[in-house]
Amino acid sequence: MRKHHSNLLLIFTRNPELGKCKTRLASTIGDNAALRVYIFLLEHTKNITAGLDAEKRVYYSEEIWHDDIWDAEEFSKKLQQGGDLGKRMVNAFQQGFQDGFKKIIIIGSDMYDLTQDDLQRAFKALEKTDFVIGPAEDxxxxxxxxxxxxPELFKNKAWGTKTVLNDTLNDLKSEKFILLQERNDVDLYEDIKDIEAFQPFLKHINK
Structure with a gap:
């Protein structure tokens, strides 16, 4: 039986399948290496969230995998619902608030820069403000x-483009919010080419 938390962490993931994840990265390093990079990022996400003092829900993109890295004792497993990323996120947040959680944070699963301290700081920030945002370099x-x-935070956004942060901040003009430190998510070869942890996945193109 999980203890009841007031904090909820939503982790959005893609099912790690060949040719279906990190496609922009794959265009440079190939499907096999991109899949290995994504599995590495999933492991990192699991490691930084496992000990966090919050309820944790992993939202899969395609189907729920019961036998994978996400231990069902630690992580509830759900399926993303909705036609685009905005609808999928709003549905996950709404479910969390309906279930009685007071502070809800969503992250993706491609952030090598992210630490457990960052997540704890984000929950702590919500003690002082209503919204918290971690801006990405892209x-x-x-x-x-x-x-x-x-709900408007999830509407009228060109998801996956460089306008998302600005459009979201415009929606928050009349609200109290805190901006966290900027971080870099992993989408392109340029995001990982100079980071030592990724070198084992890049040997085939660095010869």
Whole structure:
């Protein structure tokens, strides 16, 4: 039986299948290496979230995998619902608030830069403010947290483009929010080519 938390962490993942994840990265390093990079990032995400003092829900993109790295004792498993990323996120947040959680944060699973301290800071920030955002270097965000529902954050966004952060901040103009430190998510070869941890996955193109 899990203890009851007021904090909820939503982790959005893609099912790690060949040719279906990290496609922009794969265009440079190939499907096999891109899949290995994504599995490495999933492991990192699991490691930084496992000990966090919060309820944790992993939302799969395609189907729930029962026998994988996400231990069902530690992580609840759900399926993303909705036609685009905005609908999928709003549905996950709404479910969390309906279930009685007070502070809800969502992250993806491709953030090598992210630490457990970052997540703890984000939950702590929500003690002082209603919203918290982690801006990504590419113009999106890697983390969004809230204490109250604001559906417009998930509407009229060109998901996956560099306008997402600015459009989201415009929606928050009349709200209290805290911006976290900027971080880099992994989408392109340029995001990992100079990071030592990724070199084993890049040997075939660095010869």
């Amino acid at each position: 113009g999106g965000y890697y983390l969004l947290g809230m204490k109250k529902m604001k």
